[in-house]
Amino acid sequence: MNQDNTNVKEREDKNSTYFETSGSLTERAILVGLGDDREEIDIEYSMHELEELVMAADAEVVGSTVQNKRIIDVATYIGSGKVQEVKQLAEANEANVIVFNDELSGSQIRNLEGEIGLKVIDRTALILDIFARRAQSRTSKLQIELAQLGYRLPRLTGYGNALSRTGGGIGTRGPGEQKLEIDKRRIRERISDIRHELKEETKVRETQKAGRQRGGEPLVALVGYTNAGKSSVMNRMLEMVVKGPSAGGSEKSGGSQDGSQDQGDSVKRVFEKDMLFATLDTYHRRVEFEDNKAMVLVDTVGFVSKLPHKLVEAFKATLEEVRDADLLLHVVDVTNENVHNQIAITEKVLRELDAFGKPTLLLLNKIDLLSTEDHDTVMVPRAGMFDGYEALRISARTGEGFDTLFETLRGKVFRGHVRVHMLIPYSEGAVYSYLCDHHHVMQTEYVEAGTLIEVELDSKDYQRYKRFEVRPDGLPAPGSGVREDE
Known part of the structure; x- marks a missing residue:
């Protein structure tokens, strides 16, 4: 994006989802950034990301400095x-809002509005605004x-002047929008009420989690930068399991009402769209393979640079699945020139969630969009490592690499399974039925003492x-409860 004091032309790509709005773009924004070589991500990319955030909030970027x-x-x-200089740039481009790339204090907002004469918001308020627009579930709205x-x-x-002058707009809409002339006591009371409601929501999630844990099924969570393709990867996995890749199997919903896209009886897709923060709620999908092995896939909210700490704190309860996961699938957009920075930023958020260091498989997504030359430059180095992670190259759009993904995934999450022979007395028919329903029974032989089976099952069972x-x-194994005379 041009960093000079010039107009930013409307994108030529008319198919950009950022222009899919219900009405015309009424707010015209000037972007303001502060460059510092100590930043975790370069200022040019950070400002480009800010432009996308502003457009995701249905405003138009008319200048940047x-x-x-x-x-x-x-x-x-x-x-x-x-x-x-910002004031003159705003006047020249008929802007009505100034958006800063960093978080501002209340006094800074007040002073800037006094000098410039326009509404001033910061990156944090902007991200919160977008989250407010995307929220669907009761829990995410409360958070x-x-x-x-x-x-x-x-x-x-700082915000009093902005609201009284504009009546709203980006940075002020959403579930948290109120006239900020109300006193701090009432706000604190509302915060207390929300925290109480979220505690009740947490109890419901704990009950659901306990049920999954009793089933002993591994939990696999998709994490990564916003718009890296996590939901697309999850949907491709669900489709391929139903259609039967080399792993084979079927998909079953976790039963939660999460606004998913129902594509018929076979696949319950999760919401996906080419826009920032398309997914705010966590989606659970139980995947059962043909050999009766099963796991639970979880899609989570995407991350972004300078993600507000208060937002991470508010979403910690929802993102607890990331901490509980047996394996993380870290999805990255390999076509993005800042992919290494995005990996580092995701790691930073995972640290805030106390989830960094868990077993992780890096998925280099969107390889179908690479040119032949670029395709060769992002070849996974020897030993399949990328930025210190075991990595696989995939395309959620074409399905390339997903057979390898399933094979690798199964090898990791079902590593604790054991293959044994068991002799089930005919009087224990319920045990035999359970093993057939929940595990992979590879051989069955009916003998005088009962049913002799070869079965692969998890360590718990x-x-x-x-x-x-x-x-x-068929003879008793050491340590078993089967007697020689049975």
Whole structure:
């Protein structure tokens, strides 16, 4: 994106989802950034990302400017000369909102609005605004309102002028939108009420989680940068399991009402769209393979640079599946030139969630969009490592690499399974039925003492039914509960 004080032309790509709005774009924004070589991501990309965020909020970017300095002005964040430059840029382009790339204090917002005469919002308010627009479930709406109120509480003075002048707009809409002339006591009371409601929601999730844990099925969570293709990867996995890749199997819904796209009886897809933060709610899908092995896939909210800490805190309860997961599928857009920075940012958020360091498989998505030359440059190096992770190249659009993904995935999450022989007395028919329904029974032979089977099962059920274990010839195995005379 051009960093000079020039107009930003409307994108030529008319198919961009950022222009799919219900009405015309009424807010015209000037973007303001502060360059610092100590930042985790370069300022040019960060400003481009800010432009996409503004457009995702249904506003139009008409200009952009960056000041390179390390020392922040306490009163106005940028220098006084730059403030006047922004004011002139806004007047020249008929802008009505100024969007800063960093988080501002309430006094900085107030001072900037006084100098420029327009509404001023920061990156944090913008991201919260987008989350408010995307929220579907009761839980996500409560979480976003909590984050919005927590953000606005210390900024009441700064935001008062903006709301009284504009009546809303980007940075002010959503579940947390209220006239901020209300006193702090009422806001704190609302925060307390929301936290209580979220605790009740947590109890429901804990009950659901306990049921999954009792089933002993591994939990696999998809994580990564926003718009990297996590939901597309999940949908492709569900489709291929139903159609029967080399792994084979079927998909079963977890039973939650999550606004999924129902594509018939065979596949319950999760919502996917080419836009930032398309997914805010967690989606669970139980996948059962032909050999009776099963796992639970979880799709999660995407991350972004400078993700507001209060938002991470508010969503921690929803993202607890990431902490509980047996394996993380870290999806990245391999066509993005900042892919390494995006991996680092995702790692940073995972640390905040106490989920960093879990077993992880990196999925280099969108390889179908690479040119032949670029395709060769992102070949996974020797030993299949990329940025320190075991990595696979895939395309959610074409399905390339998904057979290998399934094979690798099964090898990791079902690693604890054991293959044994068991002799089930005819009087224990319920045990035999359970093993057939829940595990892979490979051989069955009816003998005088009962049903002799070869079965592959998880460690939990192996310990539960170890007493029936025998040698391949049907004789009792050491430590089993089967007697020689049975």
